[in-house]
Structures are given as structure tokens and as C-alpha cells.
Amino acid sequence: MSEQAPPTLAVWKFASCDGCQLSLLDCEDELLALAGAVRIAHFAEMSRAHVDGPYDVSLVEGSVTTAEDAERIRAIRAASGRLITIGACATSGGVQALRNLAAEGEYVGVVYAHPEYVSSLSTSTPISAHVPVDYELQGCPIDRHQLLEVITASLAGRRPVIPDHTVCQQCKGRRTVCVLVAHGTPCLGPVTRAGCGALCPSVGRGCYGCFGPVGGANTEALAAQLLAEGLTPPDAARLFSTFYSGDEVFGRQAVTLRRRAEVAGTREE
Amino acid sequence: MTGDGHRDGTRVVAVEGLARVEGEGSLRVEVRDGRVEEVELRIYEPPRFFEAFLRGRRATEAPDLTARICGICPVAYQMSACAAVEDALGLAPSPGIGDLRRLLYCGEWLQSHALHVHLLHAPDFLGCQDAVELARMEPAAFERGLSLKKLGNRVMETVGGRAVHPVNVKVGGFYRAPSRREVAALAGPLTAALDEALATVAWVAGFDFPDVEADYRFVALRQPGRYPMESGRVASSDGLDTTPAGFAELVVEEHVARSTALHARLDDGRPYLTGPLARYALNVAELPAPAAEAARQAGLGPVCTNPFRSIVVRALEMVVACHEALALVERYEPPDPPSAVVPEGGGTGAGATEAPRGLLFHTYDIDPEGCIAQARIVPPTSQNQIMIESDVRRAVEASLDLGDEELTWRSEQAVRNHDPCISCATHFLDVRVHRT
Numbered sequence: 001m002s003e004q005a006p007p008t009l010a011v012w013k014f015a016s017c018d019g020c021q022l023s024l025l026d027c028e029d030e031l032l033a034l035a036g037a038v039r040i041a042h043f044a045e046m047s048r049a050h051v052d053g054p055y056d057v058s059l060v061e062g063s064v065t066t067a068e069d070a071e072r073i074r075a076i077r078a079a080s081g082r083l084i085t086i087g088a089c090a091t092s093g094g095v096q097a098l099r100n101l102a103a104e105g106e107y108v109g110v111v112y113a114h115p116e117y118v119s120s121l122s123t124s125t126p127i128s129a130h131v132p133v134d135y136e137l138q139g140c141p142i143d144r145h146q147l148l149e150v151i152t153a154s155l156a157g158r159r160p161v162i163p164d165h166t167v168c169q170q171c172k173g174r175r176t177v178c179v180l181v182a183h184g185t186p187c188l189g190p191v192t193r194a195g196c197g198a199l200c201p202s203v204g205r206g207c208y209g210c211f212g213p214v215g216g217a218n219t220e221a222l223a224a225q226l227l228a229e230g231l232t233p234p235d236a237a238r239l240f241s242t243f244y245s246g247d248e249v250f251g252r253q254a255v256t257l258r259r260r261a262e263v264a265g266t267r268e269e
Numbered sequence: 270m271t272g273d274g275h276r277d278g279t280r281v282v283a284v285e286g287l288a289r290v291e292g293e294g295s296l297r298v299e300v301r302d303g304r305v306e307e308v309e310l311r312i313y314e315p316p317r318f319f320e321a322f323l324r325g326r327r328a329t330e331a332p333d334l335t336a337r338i339c340g341i342c343p344v345a346y347q348m349s350a351c352a353a354v355e356d357a358l359g360l361a362p363s364p365g366i367g368d369l370r371r372l373l374y375c376g377e378w379l380q381s382h383a384l385h386v387h388l389l390h391a392p393d394f395l396g397c398q399d400a401v402e403l404a405r406m407e408p409a410a411f412e413r414g415l416s417l418k419k420l421g422n423r424v425m426e427t428v429g430g431r432a433v434h435p436v437n438v439k440v441g442g443f444y445r446a447p448s449r450r451e452v453a454a455l456a457g458p459l460t461a462a463l464d465e466a467l468a469t470v471a472w473v474a475g476f477d478f479p480d481v482e483a484d485y486r487f488v489a490l491r492q493p494g495r496y497p498m499e500s501g502r503v504a505s506s507d508g509l510d511t512t513p514a515g516f517a518e519l520v521v522e523e524h525v526a527r528s529t530a531l532h533a534r535l536d537d538g539r540p541y542l543t544g545p546l547a548r549y550a551l552n553v554a555e556l557p558a559p560a561a562e563a564a565r566q567a568g569l570g571p572v573c574t575n576p577f578r579s580i581v582v583r584a585l586e587m588v589v590a591c592h593e594a595l596a597l598v599e600r601y602e603p604p605d606p607p608s609a610v611v612p613e614g615g616g617t618g619a620g621a622t623e624a625p626r627g628l629l630f631h632t633y634d635i636d637p638e639g640c641i642a643q644a645r646i647v648p649p650t651s652q653n654q655i656m657i658e659s660d661v662r663r664a665v666e667a668s669l670d671l672g673d674e675e676l677t678w679r680s681e682q683a684v685r686n687h688d689p690c691i692s693c694a695t696h697f698l699d700v701r702v703h704r705t
Binding site: 013014015016017018019020021022023025026028029031032035040044045046047048049050065066069094095096098099102120124140141196199200202203204205208210235238242243 | 286287288289290291292293314315316317318319321322326327330333334337338339340341343384388389392398399400401404415416418419422430431432433434436437439443444445678681690692
């Protein structure tokens with residue numbers, strides 16, 4: 001049998017909270033097996049060692065918020081065989097994409113010391129807005145079991161098996177009493193991608209959409225239902241604009257609700 | 270990623286992309302004629318403008334939104350946010366809710382300290398690039414680290430519903446109190462973890478420590494009868510004793526060119542240090558018995574001013590976390606109701622808690638409709654930045670006989686001594702966003 005070099009894995013960080021990279025280190029039981037199966041060529045949060053590319057697989061956490069980072073992701077793409085983005089920041093711009101929804105000049109009035117020291121773009125954008133991405137793993141934060149599945153699948157050259165149904169379906173599977181129907185608690189479960197394990201309804205709160213919209217999400221119908229339950233348009237807009245406001249589906253629904261709030265003359269954010 | 274060199278009698282230590290820290294920073298030290306001329310901890314991680322987009326959000330959204338500042342210490346953000354909003358609204362959750370918060374926080378301390386002690390910091394003392402190398406050299410210590418970290422995550426999952434960005438925390442308390450049975454299941458693993466944490470104290474106490482002492486002004490929470498974590502007054506080693514709101518007024522933040530994190534000082538212009546060394550020095554009398562005994566055996570005096578030995582104090586705090594968590598688990602009664610009702614209206618308030626890496630305070634102005642008008646969040650790493658730079662200076666001056674590669678490593682280690690969380694520190698600028 002010939003000696004074959006193990007595939008190389010690199011982990012990169014852009015604007016983010018580090019939580020999705022941490023999910024990799026949170027695979028306590030699998031960490032050594034993973035470190036044996038691949039050569040970890042770059043993972044600054046874990047190691048001083050750095051090996052120059054090319055890399056077989058790159059995992060990218062975080063969104064692009066500076067001109068330098070827009071350049072850096074191109075170089076990483078060029079050096080990577082498969083490029084996988086992990087988490088809401090990398091796949092939709094993350095919580096920091098709330099700046100994208102800010103009205104022109106909204107941040108201008110804020111007191112600052114020396115803005116000339118900082119260069120920052122006016123938007124926070126997903127990695128896929130800058131370079132082609134081979135797979136996007138959703139979640140704020142991602143689920144570590146799904147992360148392992150994605151890594152394993154890429155090493156084996158197959159598609160990852162990640163569910164594409166709703167939190168609502170997962171919640172029914174857990175036999176949790178529906179917080180929306182039984183208690184009128186605003187819940188994004190019907191339009192949110194499964195993956196978390198339907199955690200929020202299990203503690204009696206509504207889903208806040210931290211895995212982003214499921215394919216074909218009918219957010220307009222849910223918004224109408226939430227308003228009928230008595231949620232005000234500004235609060236409904238807030239519900240759709242947290243960790244996936246940079247996503248087209250949730251972001252557009254938030255903007256629609258805001259406009260409705262303005263038209264209704266209610267207090268806007 | 271690392272470069273150093275000599276030119277014109279000047280020696281430069283430069284580290285691009287500091288490793289084994291959370292977030293993105295670099296380090297540059299210039300030595301001329303045997304003297305350190307310049308130390309620059311440059312933080313270039315892009316800001317995320319939390320304080321700007323918090324305005325107009327419901328105050329009750331602050332715990333979930335600010336958790337996303339840091340994936341390593343989300344509970345610290347949730348706890349400080351809750352404390353500040355509750356202070357503003359005049360809300361005082363029951364002692365049972367306070368205990369459950371402390372249990373959740375014990376989980377985060379355990380998870381974060383086990384990560385730093387075993388995976389991020391110990392490799393420096395053993396000459397390893399990373400924990401994978403360490404696992405080959407010291408498999409038992411590596412396994413113990415993972416086991417402690419995993420239990421920390423399990424405590425967070427039991428109480429908070431999720432290890433990264435818990436879902437069960439709300440202003441006023443919790444959405445759901447975990448059942449007696451769920452909490453009791455933690456007792457066995459915590460008992461075993463207490464022994465593991467004690468073994469880790471003994472392990473790290475045996476490392477070689479560079480002979481560096483610093484004259485710190487320490488700042489930490491203090492609360493009679495308890496090692497500080499989720500509440501307390503703010504105290505300093507030079508006599509300060511005030512409320513979180515009083516402390517917030519004393520802290521002056523300065524924006525310097527090399528950093529997207531603000532540098533903090535007290536209003537007398539002098540910097541200070543928060544974190545394990547500060548908590549230990551100001552609360553040594555509150556250490557539970559097994560931790561006090563472990564400290565004695567590790568040779569820690571009542572105050573530790575060698576930053577390289579912070580790893581021993583961090584390990585000791587894992588003993589505190591296991592011991593405290595066990596006590597809380599044993600006397601656990603689900604708080605009923607699990608949450609206090611949030612009153613309508615607004616107000617101004619401050620909240621401070623002890624994140625694993627140091628004091629974290631939030632202040633909020635909340636308008637009469639319950640929305641945030643103004644937010645200020647001051648994370649530990651931004652408070653510690655000035656002391657980290659002066660530590661690097663001291664460490665380099667004490668180690669000029671080392672070769673370039675070793676001197677570079679020593680400087681990096683001096684930064685890692687404080688477990689900096691750069692992702693946390695950078696998100697607090699009020700900056701004009703230019704739109705084109």
C-alpha cells in the first residue's frame with residue numbers, strides 16, 4: 001500500500017464571534033480522530049503552526065466587512081479545493097448585517113473618536129457574494145454534529161446529509177406543545193430550517209430563526225398570522241431581523257414589515 | 270506568519286496573526302540597544318457595531334443579541350445584559366434564579382478555562398505548536414482537558430439549552446427551569462471533574478515560569494461569602510468599592526490608531542487589570558476549601574503578580590467552578606416561577622459580571638416604550654489591553670538573551686497569559702459608516 005498524504009484542512013475567520021470555529025473544538029470525542037484523518041494546515045485559534053496552501057478543504061467562518069477581507073477571501077478561494085462556509089455570518093452576513101438595513105446615514109450621528117482609524121464597508125456580506133462556495137452550513141451557531149457530517153462528507157467526496165425541513169417539523173417530532181397555537185407565542189418555526197433540535201419551543205419560547213429560512217419559506221403567511229395574534233408590525237420586523245437579516249427571505253420580510261409599520265404610523269425602530 | 274530580524278542594532282519581533290487567541294490581532298516589539306522601545310498589540314479584527322444596532326431594539330432582546338459578540342463566553346454577555354436591563358427596570362429576580370444563573374456561569378467558566386488552560390495556553394509551556402502535539406506528549410492531561418471542557422458544555426446545555434449561544438436565558442430569569450432530575454444528573458460528573466480540576470492545578474503548577482513580576486492595579490467584582498461570578502460590587506486593589514453603575518462612570522475609553530478595540534483606563538488616567546489574577550487577589554478569602562488547599566499546594570501566595578502563572582489561577586478557578594456547581598446542584602430546587610415579570614417602561618442601568626477572562630460591563634438607557642436608546646458594552650480584553658502591552662514589554666526585557674524564535678514565542682505567550690478575546694474587544698466602536 002502506498003503512503004498517501006492526508007488531506008489538508010484550513011480554518012479561516014472573518015467578521016464573527018468565533019462560536020462556529022469553537023464548535024469544531026467542541027467535538028471533544030472526535031477531535032483527535034479528525035486531527036489524525038486530516039492535516040490541519042491552518043487554524044489560528046488552535047495552533048501556531050501554519051502550512052502554506054493549497055488546501056484540500058477550507059472552512060470559513062465570518063462575513064466580509066472590509067475591503068481587505070474581500071481581497072483575502074479571493075486568495076483563500078484560489079488556494080482551496082473545496083470551500084465550505086460555516087455559520088450565519090459566513091452564509092448570510094450574520095448579526096452584523098443589521099447595518100445593511102440601517103437607513104442611509106443612520107450611524108452618522110453616533111458619537112465616535114477617530115473614524116479615520118477604522119476602515120469598514122457599509123455592508124456585511126456573505127462569502128458567497130464574493131467567491132463561489134461549495135457548501136454552506138447554516139446556523140447561529142452551527143450544530144457540531146452537522147459540522148462533522150459536512151467535513152466527513154467532503155473528505156469522502158459525497159454530498160452532506162443535512163435536513164432541509166422546518167424547525168416546526170422537528171418540533172412536532174419532539175412532541176412539544178406548539179407555542180404559537182397553544183399560547184400565541186410568536187414563533188419562526190414554520191419558516192426556519194431545522195438543525196438546532198427545535199430547542200426554543202422545548203423551553204417554552206418561540207423560535208427566533210437562528211438557522212435561517214428553510215427553502216420555500218412562506219414568511220408572508222407567517223407574518224400575517226403573527227400580526228393576527230397581536231404582534232405589532234415593528235416587533236414582527238424585529239423578529240425577522242436578528243441573525244439572518246442579511247438573508248434575502250428574512251431581510252425582505254423585515255423590510256416589508258417595517259414599511260407597514262411606517263404606513264400605519266406606529267413607532268418604528 | 271511569524272517574522273523577526275535585526276537591522277541597524279534594532280531587533281524587531283513581529284507576529285502577524287496571533288495564534289491560540291480568540292479573534293484577530295498582531296504583535297510588534299522593537300528593541301534598540303537592549304531596551305524595548307515600542308510594543309504594539311495591533312487589533313485589526315473588523316468592528317461589528319453592536320452598540321449601534323442595539324439602538325431601537327427591545328431591551329429584552331439584549332441577552333440574545335449581545336451573546337453573539339462572543340461564541341466563547343456568550344453566557345457572560347447574557348448575564349451582564351440581563352443584570353444591566355434589570356437594574357434599569359428595577360427588577361430583582363429571586364435568589365433561586367440567581368443560583369441557576371451561577372450554575373450556568375460555572376459551566377461557561379469550566380468550558381472556557383479548560384479550553385484555554387489545556388488547549389491554548391499549556392502548549393506554550395511544553396514547547397508545542399498546539400494541543401494535537403500536546404496530546405502526543407501528555408495524553409492524560411489532554412484527555413482531562415477535553416473531559417472538563419465537555420462537562421462545562423453539558424452544564425450549559427442542561428441549564429441554558431445550548432452550549433454556544435444558550436436559548437433559555439431571558440431578562441428576569443429563564444424561560445424554563447430545568448427539572449430536579451436533569452440537574453441531579455450533573456452531580457456524578459461534577460464530582461469526578463473536581464478531582465480532574467485538582468489534578469490540572471498540580472499539573473500546571475509544575476510548569477517552568479519565567480521570573481516576571483508586574484505591579485498591577487487589579488479590578489474585580491467582590492461579594493461577601495462568594496467567589497465573584499454573576500454579581501457583586503466592583504473593587505480594586507487600591508481601595509475602590511463601588512456599584513457597577515459607579516464603576517462605569519469611572520472608566521474612560523480611548524481610541525488609538527492601532528486597534529479597533531478601545532483602550533480603557535480609570536479616570537485617574539491609570540490602567541488596570543481584570544481577569545483571574547485580579548479575581549484571585551481580591552477574593553482569596555472567599556475560595557472554597559478545596560480550592561484554598563490547592564492554591565497552597567501550588568505555592569500561590571495571597572496575591573499572584575506573575576502573569577505567566579495565570580494558568581495556575583485559571584486552573585484553580587476550574588476547581589471553584591466544579592465545587593460551586595456541585596453545591597448548587599445538590600441544593601437545587603427549580604425556581605418557581607422561573608422568571609420575574611419584566612415591567613413596562615424605561616430607565617438607565619448598569620450590570621457587571623465576571624466573564625472567564627475578566628470584568629464585563631454593560632450600560633443601557635431604555636426609553637419609556639422599552640427600547641434601547643443607548644448601549645455601552647465594555648469587554649475584559651479592551652480593559653486589559655494596556656496591561657497586556659506592558660506585560661509584553663516586561664517579558665521581552667527579561668528575556669533578551671533568548672534567540673529570535675524563542676523571544677517571539679515568549680512575547681506571544683505574554684499575550685496569551687491574559688486569554689485575550691479579540692472578537693469581544695473589537696465590537697464596541699461608535700464609528701461613522703461611510704456609504705458610497
